[in-house]
Amino acid sequence: MPMSWALVASLLLATAGYLVGRSRALSAAGSDIRVLHSRPTYHGANVALLAFLPAVAIMAIASFLRMAGVLGASAMPIVSILALAAAIAGLGWGVTRISTEFRARNTVEKMVLGILIFCSTIAIATTIGIVMSLIFETGRFFQLHDWRDFLFGTQFAPRPEGISRLGMLPLLWGTMYISFIALLFAVPIGLLAAIYLSEYASPRMRSIAKPVVEVLAGIPTIVYGLFALVTVGPMLRDYFAQPLGLGSSASSVMTAGLVMGIMLIPFVSSLSDDIINAVPQSLRDGALGLGSTQSETVKQVVLPAALPGIVGAILLAASRAIGETMIVVLGAGAAATMSLNPFEAMTTITVKIVGQLTGDNDFSSPEMLVAFALGLTLFIITLILNIVALYIVRKYREQYE
Template identity: 45%
Template sequence: MQTSTLIMIVLALTVGAYVLGRQRSVHLAQPLGGIKRLHSLPNYYGLMAAVWTGIPALVVLTIWSAFESSVITGTVLASLPASYADLSEARVGLVLSQIQNIGLGTIDGSELPDLAQAGELLASLNASSQFGKIALTIVIAILGGGYAWLRTSPALRARPQFELVLKGFFLLCSTIAIFTTIGIILSVLFESIRFFQSVPVFDFVFGTKWSPQIAIRADQVGSSGAFGAIPLFVGTLLIAAIALLVAVPLGLMSAVYLSEYANSRVRSVVKPLLEVLAGIPTVVYGFFAALTMAPLVRDFFQGIGMDGVSAESALAAGLVMGIMIIPFVSSLSDDVINAVPNSLRDGSYGLGATKSETIRQVVFPAALPGIMGGVLLAASRAIGETMIVVMAAGLAANLTVNPLQAVTTVTVQIATLLVGDQEFDSPKTLAAFALGLMLFITTLLLNIVAMSIVKRFREQYD
């Protein structure tokens, strides 16, 4: 039985416990004068019965599934003779793969008696673990349902208990989110430290040349690469700035028109059309940027007499990226502007302000925190975009602020560094984690700046 099937069985038992718990509470309340004699509504009794049935069983199933593979693998490897004790990690993986194939019957283990015996043990342990997991999970679910049946009574404080369980669930979700963030930071940080053991921090942060070509042998050409990240961050900020110069004015003006000027019929048509832009795959935007926008930009500037215009330019990528992130600004800004109380508008009109003055001096300050959130989300989307940059701006790490030249971004280089046959512990591969750490710090600084702006204007408005 698959784990997904077992989960569905537990969920079915949980639903059944909810129905029976609710019916039992109603049945017990009838001799006492009806459900008004219950401490809580019948639904809460059913919910508590579902909690007692489902949560312990799912917890046991999760713990069992998390440690099942490692315990079985450790037991099988411990059963091997002493000659297998000093194997390398790669060799252990190969031996374990052979044992698994022998256990499944896909290869003949007659020539490897030790591995054949380990394969039989593996198959036996897998079967026993599967049976024990199914039996224990179902038994715990049934016992939990029986306990819920016995606990159900009119005096049971079902609603406070369920709210306590719900609060604990929300706390668990928040804790998981926090620890996930910490885990991401630590994983990137540890690999970045390994990179900085090979490349000095100063050379990485302030270096102006990016050429992460590490040869396999020291006598090959390019055996020492250059890991200066300045060109990557300049290219990232250049393309993101062009995209925001396109998206922020268009998105804000679209939001103002939709929320303040357009009638309901126009709004019902225009807003979904704008939001369609967010659903187009980025590879489609990349094709459009490479096949249409980049040639147009090159031909236009060459037509007005400018030389040295690259076929792949930051301007082409930034323009298309700006079109892509317009919905992030317009949709959020529209919702925030609509949430501004009409009493503020009426007060402004009563003082003699025009509609444009009301929007500029009343509505915008009131909606600024939400607008800044939309702009920040669009900026994060622009900084993290990869496909459009690859197809329209290229991979050349040029240190330039000329939007007509080819540049690259941090995310493009991260994707490039992690593709190929380079060893994982080489500086070329570990540079991707250092770039990720720097990108994280950059976005954190952007968040701090945005929050300080919001705080300043919010205090002024209050």
């Protein structure tokens, strides 16, 4: 029996167990369910969980052992039968425990608490595993390549058959430059849109405009990249770069920055709108009652009260910009250079990570392992931004009754 069939069968047994357990609890109560310690739904949920959880646990452990090479494919039918047998045994045990005195609610809550703790543990363990893998592979890279060349080198030119230059500074410069232009475009527009939607727009206008703005967040980044490649890049080249003598390429920092800024508008707008709406109405009423105009109230009362949250939203948007890849690939090119000219092609850390991990590469070469060092660098940058955002929000957050 395939494991997928065993999983479906376990779900069906759990559903049947819920119905049987609830029915048995009602029968045990007779005409007055008040004699039950727990409601019939808890008795049904207890039977369903006892039927489903052991079967899922057996299948999960078997899948892990198979990935580790301990179990072969021939053992999977036996595992499926064992899982199905555990589900039947759990269902039967759950039904026999039903009585008026049985504390089904307490049992169900303990099982649900265990599930929540287990899921939280998986999330934490996954994060630790990602960080440790980056640190381990970065350590291997620094054993093969000089760390000073990586941290302070101004050239990134992997040459598997020659001397490689693996300096991260041009990649870091391109990442920060493109992110800065994106935020320079997205923050004013997103913040002004949030102020309008929360303070000036009518309920009807808000109900239309807010979903329209948030649609931008649902567009795949590859679509933004194609928009940069086909429309924005040629337009900037023909109307700005070439007439000003600043370049002749459609791939540039400005192209990627502007398109990325469009992508970030809903992040800044939506988060800022929620933060501004969280400011108590009593503050607005008090300012208006003292004779302030609506614009004065927004500038001197609402925005100062919402400023910590707005700064946190901007820093989170910055983290999103730093980790973007597809827009940079199609909009800014892949040249690892350092320049102040925004109409020149540059690249970012994420693009080079993809480039180094693409193709048949030797995982023991520094040209391959540099991707992990770049990934760790990017992780540290985004972690610092998130810590700063949390610090600002917690330190300057206003508490209202």
